[in-house]
Amino acid sequence: MDTQKRSxxxxxxxxxxxxxxxxxxxxxxxxxxxxxxxINKALLHYYxxxxxxLSALIIERAISVILPRVMAVLDTDLELFDxxxxxxxxxxxFVSRNSFLPLFIVNEVNRNPQFFFRTVxxxxxxxxxxxxxxxxxxxxQGRIHPISPAQLFMNVMSxxxxxxxxxxxxQVGLGLSEEEFKRExxxxxxxxxxxxxxxxxx
Amino acid sequence: MDTQKRSxxxxxxxxxxxxxxxxxxxxxxxxxxxxxxxINKALLHYYxxxxxxLSALIIERAISVILPRVMAVLDTDLELFDxxxxxxxxxxxFVSRNSFLPLFIVNEVNRNPQFFFRTVxxxxxxxxxxxxxxxxxxxxQGRIHPISPAQLFMNVMSxxxxxxxxxxxxQVGLGLSEEEFKRExxxxxxxxxxxxxxxxxx
DNA sequence: CGCAGATTTAACCAGCTAGTTAAACCATCC
DNA sequence: GGATGGTTTAACTAGCTGGTTAAATCTGCG
Numbered sequence: 001m002d003t004q005k006r007s008x009x010x011x012x013x014x015x016x017x018x019x020x021x022x023x024x025x026x027x028x029x030x031x032x033x034x035x036x037x038x039i040n041k042a043l044l045h046y047y048x049x050x051x052x053x054l055s056a057l058i059i060e061r062a063i064s065v066i067l068p069r070v071m072a073v074l075d076t077d078l079e080l081f082d083x084x085x086x087x088x089x090x091x092x093x094f095v096s097r098n099s100f101l102p103l104f105i106v107n108e109v110n111r112n113p114q115f116f117f118r119t120v121x122x123x124x125x126x127x128x129x130x131x132x133x134x135x136x137x138x139x140x141q142g143r144i145h146p147i148s149p150a151q152l153f154m155n156v157m158s159x160x161x162x163x164x165x166x167x168x169x170x171q172v173g174l175g176l177s178e179e180e181f182k183r184e185x186x187x188x189x190x191x192x193x194x195x196x197x198x199x200x201x202x
Numbered sequence: 203m204d205t206q207k208r209s210x211x212x213x214x215x216x217x218x219x220x221x222x223x224x225x226x227x228x229x230x231x232x233x234x235x236x237x238x239x240x241i242n243k244a245l246l247h248y249y250x251x252x253x254x255x256l257s258a259l260i261i262e263r264a265i266s267v268i269l270p271r272v273m274a275v276l277d278t279d280l281e282l283f284d285x286x287x288x289x290x291x292x293x294x295x296f297v298s299r300n301s302f303l304p305l306f307i308v309n310e311v312n313r314n315p316q317f318f319f320r321t322v323x324x325x326x327x328x329x330x331x332x333x334x335x336x337x338x339x340x341x342x343q344g345r346i347h348p349i350s351p352a353q354l355f356m357n358v359m360s361x362x363x364x365x366x367x368x369x370x371x372x373q374v375g376l377g378l379s380e381e382e383f384k385r386e387x388x389x390x391x392x393x394x395x396x397x398x399x400x401x402x403x404x
Numbered sequence: 405c406g407c408a409g410a411t412t413t414a415a416c417c418a419g420c421t422a423g424t425t426a427a428a429c430c431a432t433c434c
Numbered sequence: 435g436g437a438t439g440g441t442t443t444a445a446c447t448a449g450c451t452g453g454t455t456a457a458a459t460c461t462g463c464g
Contacts, residue, residue: 008410024309026228030452043411045453103312106367107226110305113370128375145400150376150386151393154365157372162360165308165367168315170359173330174352184352191353198347199401210440232422245441247423 011037012047013057020058021100024107028055056115059108062101063116069094074131080138081201083131084156085193091160092189102164128153144200152200159192213239214249215259222260223302226309230257258317261310264303265318271296276333282340283403285333286358287395293362294391304366330355346402354402361394 015037019028030051034044048054073087095102109116128149135149163170163185171181217239221230232253236246250256275289297304311318334351341348365372365387373383 024226024228024313026226029450031450040412041453042413042455046411049453051452103308106305106371107309109370110367111226113374116370116374128377147393147397148386148389150372150378151389151397153376154368154372154386154390155361155394155397157368158360158364159357161368162364163356165312166359166363168311168318169308170352170356172315172318174355175330176352184350184356187350187353188356191349192357195349195353195357195401199397231420242442243423244425244443248440251423253422 008037008039008043009047012039012044012054013061016048016054017058017062020055021062021104024104025055025111059105059115062105063109066094066098066101066105071128074128080134080144081197083134084196087156088160088193088196089189092185092192095161095164096185099164099167102161106165142202144202147200152196155199156192156196159188159196163188210239210241210245211249214241214246214256215263218250218256219260219264222257223264223306226306227257227313261307261317264307265311268296268300268303268307273330276330282336282346283399285336286398289358290362290395290398291391294387294394297363297366298387301366301369304363308367344404346404349402354398357401358394358398361390361398365390 012033016028016033019033019036023029023032028051030044031041033054034041037044048057069090070087073083073090076083076086078086131153132149135144135147135152138144139146167181170176171178176184214235218230218235221235221238225231225234230253232246233243235256236243239246246256250259271292272289275285275292278285278288280288330351333355337346337349337351337354340346369383372378373380378386
């Protein structure tokens with residue numbers, strides 16, 4: 001019973017995630033979710049009463065799966081440059097396997113920011129403090145060029161996430177095949193971190 | 203008649219753009235577009251027969267308003283570092299005044315890449331060649347660190363565009379007020395270019 | 405077996421949405 | 435004044451969507 005129950009519930013959640021990520025919240029259809037989960041609409045509503053509740057679950061799931069990873073790395077005691085290398089690699093590795101996630105999250109967070117506010121933030125804000133102090137200290141010691149932690153954080157996030165959002169634009173703009181794009185993205189695992197480090201090293 | 207006609211058509215297009223950008227393609231309602239344009243649904247369909255045709259127009263408009271700006275700058279004869287400074291400033295200035303555009307474009311381009319393919323690409327691909335040669339030349343002359351034009355292009359695009367897409371994430375993550383976020387974004391007009399230049403300068 | 409919960413089936417509803425239609429209204433221009 | 439074309443009004447449709455319902459079926463378990 002337990003395995004059956006969990007398996008059906010998981011089946012639905014996986015199908016829902018897939019459909020929501022592909023079509024967006026407004027574009028997703030409950031019928032399609034049911035179809036992909038191999039069940040019918042009645043059972044879908046039997047498990048998750050409404051589309052709203054289901055989508056809220058998916059959003060929460062999506063965010064809480066990706067955000068803690070970064071925060072955990074930022075919170076370690078690693079030396080700044082190594083921390084940058086690790087956060088870049090961690091993030092890129094994860095997102096490579098979930099390449100639709102960024103677009104979905106960015107969308108829903110923009111569409112409904114206060115949801116994001118409440119769910120994830122309160123317990124995580126402290127994590128950035130260590131990173132912030134670390135950057136300010138490195139600047140004060142003259143080890144890196146003057147840069148605010150906010151700017152550095154934005155830059156790292158941008159370099160890591162954007163290529164997944166802008167894939168079609170980049171691919172078309174540069175005339176890359178699927179294979180070539182993939183290869184360029186793999187280069188980034190090491191290149192992005194070194195790019196950032198060269199940019200800030202004094 | 204001419205002024206009347208143009209004004210109504212423009213009114214609709216502006217209203218449509220506003221609604222599409224806010225709600226996304228699937229979330230936008232023809233009724234709301236009509237309301238915001240100060241007309242009724244019948245007239246809306248009288249001007250633009252279907253939602254599909256209207257949205258196609260808006261997408262094309264949105265893309266063709268932002269893409270040529272970057273391409274034009276990349277196509278100039280400016281020295282590489284100055285070109286980076288100009289493209290960053292040009293882009294940031296424009297996007298600051300149209301901060302919903304990136305999310306909309308990224309969405310629709312991901313949802314329907316082949317549309318983007320056909321509309322914009324053919325005539326523009328050549329523009330990047332000059333930039334590409336310029337980067338390869340600078341690398342060959344040892345004036346900048348070895349980096350592929352593709353990586354550099356991705357990096358600049360990322361640093362410029364992403365903060366607008368990830369605004370809520372960044373704002374909440376860093377605990378910035380609206381005012382503080384705005385100030386950080388203004389810093390970027392100069393900081394991003396110098397960040398990139400430091401990263402590549404040999 | 406008989407019970408309970410999971411699952412299916414199929415039909416249904418109410419609400420919304422894109423799009424249509426037809427008749428009337430109004431301004432402009434000839 | 436009358437034709438023209440933009441504009442309004444209001445009612446309508448056809449289709450889809452989320453959600454419900456009730457009865458039937460299946461499944462494992464005591």
